[in-house]
Amino acid sequence: MPTENDNSALDNLNFDNRFVRELPGDPEPDNFRRQVYFACYSWALPTPAKQPQVLAYSQEVADDLGLSAETCESEDFARVFAGSRLAKGMEAYALCYGGHQFGHWAGQLGDGRAINLGEVVNSRNQRYTLQLKGAGLTPYSRSADGLAVLRSSVREFLCSEAMHHLGVPTTRALSVTLTGQQVVRDMFYDGNPQREAGAVVCRVAQSFTRFGSFQIFTARDDLDSLKKLVDYTIRTDFPELGEPSIPVYLNWFKEVCRKTAEMVVHWQRVGFVHGVMNTDNMSILGLTIDYGPYGWLENYDPDWTPNTTDAQGRRYRFGNQAKIAYWNLVQLANALYPLIMRAESLQQALLAFTETFDAGWQAMMAAKLGLIGFEPSEDEALVNELTQLLQTAETDMTLFYRQLADIDVSTGADSLAQFLAMLQQTSYEPLTDDGIEQATRWFEAYCLRSQRDSRLPLERRAAMNAVNPRYVLRNYLAQLAIDQAEQGDFALVRELLEVLRNPYAEQPDKESFAAKRPDWAKQRAGCSMLSCSS
Numbered sequence: 001m002p003t004e005n006d007n008s009a010l011d012n013l014n015f016d017n018r019f020v021r022e023l024p025g026d027p028e029p030d031n032f033r034r035q036v037y038f039a040c041y042s043w044a045l046p047t048p049a050k051q052p053q054v055l056a057y058s059q060e061v062a063d064d065l066g067l068s069a070e071t072c073e074s075e076d077f078a079r080v081f082a083g084s085r086l087a088k089g090m091e092a093y094a095l096c097y098g099g100h101q102f103g104h105w106a107g108q109l110g111d112g113r114a115i116n117l118g119e120v121v122n123s124r125n126q127r128y129t130l131q132l133k134g135a136g137l138t139p140y141s142r143s144a145d146g147l148a149v150l151r152s153s154v155r156e157f158l159c160s161e162a163m164h165h166l167g168v169p170t171t172r173a174l175s176v177t178l179t180g181q182q183v184v185r186d187m188f189y190d191g192n193p194q195r196e197a198g199a200v201v202c203r204v205a206q207s208f209t210r211f212g213s214f215q216i217f218t219a220r221d222d223l224d225s226l227k228k229l230v231d232y233t234i235r236t237d238f239p240e241l242g243e244p245s246i247p248v249y250l251n252w253f254k255e256v257c258r259k260t261a262e263m264v265v266h267w268q269r270v271g272f273v274h275g276v277m278n279t280d281n282m283s284i285l286g287l288t289i290d291y292g293p294y295g296w297l298e299n300y301d302p303d304w305t306p307n308t309t310d311a312q313g314r315r316y317r318f319g320n321q322a323k324i325a326y327w328n329l330v331q332l333a334n335a336l337y338p339l340i341m342r343a344e345s346l347q348q349a350l351l352a353f354t355e356t357f358d359a360g361w362q363a364m365m366a367a368k369l370g371l372i373g374f375e376p377s378e379d380e381a382l383v384n385e386l387t388q389l390l391q392t393a394e395t396d397m398t399l400f401y402r403q404l405a406d407i408d409v410s411t412g413a414d415s416l417a418q419f420l421a422m423l424q425q426t427s428y429e430p431l432t433d434d435g436i437e438q439a440t441r442w443f444e445a446y447c448l449r450s451q452r453d454s455r456l457p458l459e460r461r462a463a464m465n466a467v468n469p470r471y472v473l474r475n476y477l478a479q480l481a482i483d484q485a486e487q488g489d490f491a492l493v494r495e496l497l498e499v500l501r502n503p504y505a506e507q508p509d510k511e512s513f514a515a516k517r518p519d520w521a522k523q524r525a526g527c528s529m530l531s532c533s534s
Contacts, residue, residue: 008087009071010080015089015118016127023232024225026096026139034139035108036096038225040213044094046083046115047136047146049200051180054078055154055490056497058161061174061204066122072175081202082177083115083135090117090130094138098219099212099280100331102315108216109280110140113148116208127236129208130174134200147183151482151526153199154493156291158481160203162473162500163288168266169259170288171205176493187525197486205287207237211332212280218335227339233284249340254349257329259286261356264325269364270469271297271397273318275307275530279328293530296472298517299428300390300397306475306530322357329353367467368401369446370409370460372453382449385442393435396516398472399426405464408457409450419443428516469503470514475528476521477513 019041026042028034036042057072071077079085086092094111101109115138117130133156134148153176160173179198186193209229217226231244234252241248241255263286267274274281275293283289295306302319310316316324333346340346362374365383390400403422408415423439424431431439450460473496481492499510507513521527 008074008076009067010076011088013065013087013089014121015091016121017089017091017118018127018236019116019119019129019232020091020093023228025093028139031137031139033137033141036110036139037220038222039096040225040229041093041095041116042110042139043092044111044115044136044138045086045092046132046200048084049079049082049177049179049181049198051178052078052082052084053178053180054081055150055176055178055199055485056157056493057175058157058173058497060161060164060501061172064122064126064172065120065128065174065204077175078177081132081175082179082200083132086117092117094140095208095213096140096216097210097212097280098216099210099278100215100328101278101280102310102313103327105219106278106280107219108140109212111138112141112144113138113146114203114208127206128204129206131203131205131208132200133203134179134198145183147179147181147198148200149183149185150178150197150199150485152292153201154482154485155294155478156201156203158478158493158496158500159291159294159473160201161497162503163272165501166266166270166469166472166503168270168272168288169263169286171203171208171283174202174204176201205283205285205289207233207283207285208289209233209237209284210280210289211282211284211328211335212278213284214332215279215335218338223338226335230336230339237285246340246342249336250342250345250349253333253336253346254352256284256286256332257350257353258356260325260329261322261353262286262360263288264322265357265360265364267321268318268361269368269467270472271300271318272472273297273304273306273316274321275305275310275316277316277321277324277328279331282325282328282332295475295528295530297397298474299394300387300400301394302387302391306528308530322361325357326350326353364467367463370405370450370453370455370464372455378449382442382445385438385445389435389438389442392438393423393431394428395423396426396428398469398474399514399516401468402465402470402514405461405468409447409460411444411447411451415447416440416443426516465504470506471499471503471510473500474513474517475526476517476524479521479524479526482526 023040026036026039031044096110114133115135120128137146157173157176163170177200181198182195183198184193234244281290293307303317305314305317366374484492499513
């Protein structure tokens with residue numbers, strides 16, 4: 001694969017590639033499917049794209065990397081980030097890891113369709129790993145082809161950037177690029193494969209190390225590689241903790257627990273459902289990673305999962321995400337135990353997740369409701385009654401909390417009428433008499449609780465609007481953008497990207513992006529549930 005290109009700004013990026021320099025690699029240079037032992041990564045060159053074309057890119061991520069708009073709109077940018085050329089300093093490799101999938105140990109998994117290009121250090125000494133998703137086969141591809149299609153690539157690109165602007169810890173996306181190739185996919189796993197447009201997303205993160213990166217070594221009793229990866233991770237990504245030692249290992253694990261809890265609190269705040277919280281999809285940095293069958297709650301339903309594979313057990317449903325995150329951390333603790341040999345200390349460290357999540361959830365719910373603080377003796381019941389009301393009324397979660405900020409909380413018939421009208425407007429089903437009675441009781445209690453804070457209406461509204469987004473990547477909007485992109489029209493992808501850059505701001509000319517889910521989208525594929533192929 002060519003690596004040189006005269007006068008390309010991409011050849012001036014400062015690649016450090018510390019990961020492959022300091023950690024054990026697979027000695028086999030050839031790229032074929034296999035079990036890989038005693039290695040954190042394997043070499044794997046991307047498959048060159050036939051006709052690369054940039055569909056969209058994130059200027060904010062480009063700015064972090066020191067790339068101009070002119071560079072991002074160049075032919076060479078398309079070639080490099082579709083996998084057709086390695087820029088100077090790039091060293092392509094795939095990560096080795098294992099993981100629990102749907103609660104069961106799956107053995108070696110690894111980057112089956114992701115290829116790292118290396119680690120860039122920018123002018124501010126910040127480290128970013130660049131990774132191509134959908135760029136071809138790796139030793140970890142198992143029976144798959146290592147490629148990705150347009151629909152899943154657009155979804156990941158848009159969601160990565162939407163989550164960042166919502167304030168949710170996440171990996172980022174630099175670009176989504178068409179390859180000019182057709183890829184065969186069976187979207188519903190029903191024996192009806194179709195040819196679809198191929199695409200590649202360039203993902204960007206400080207690190208793509210996962211819980212499963214450590215699990216694979218413990219499962220294989222390769223404690224030497226386990227220690228090398230843990231020590232490297234602490235020195236590179238958590239240097240403030242000090243030089244690796246048993247006390248530092250415990251503090252590091254506690255920090256991972258804390259970061260994971262903070263991430264899940266943000267998911268709950270914005271109504272995001274990851275859909276496939278396997279341990280190989282859990283970032284060691286507490287970042288949302290691997291956007292597969294994700295979705296946003298529209299009608300509030302804590303039992304909803306966007307993943308067709310999870311439709312029966314609903315393991316990864318919205319209301320279960322905190323429990324699953326904790327379960328995954330227990331598996332990470334088990335993987336780290338051979339280095340620490342202190343079960344009680346690891347159990348104590350796990351409390352950091354519970355304590356951080358509980359405190360974070362309470363503060364988050366108080367903020368969503370415009371309260372100065374959370375008073376458990378009263379507010380737990382207030383929140384529980386509200387979630388029951390929202391579920392019964394099939395209320396749009398995003399619209400409800402956003403519009404609640406505009407409701408006068410002084411007790412009175414006008415305020416109640418205003419609230420009931422808003423609730424009906426933001427719900428997908430008509431309110432019943434019982435529902436109206438339930439809503440009336442809740443609103444009266446909420447008004448009394450809000451009045452005790454003595455917040456001025458404008459102050460309350462501003463505080464609520466800072467945490468309750470006006471715009472999220474609604475499932476049907478993503479599908480509409482995909483539909484148009486598959487016809488060669490990328491305008492809606494780019495418009496959505498622009499709208500989602502300011503999710504908390506009122507955008508008067510973009511109100512259509514904040515509308516309720518239309519009836520046609522309730523059961524349509526891509527708008528309701530998704531497969532892991534989506």
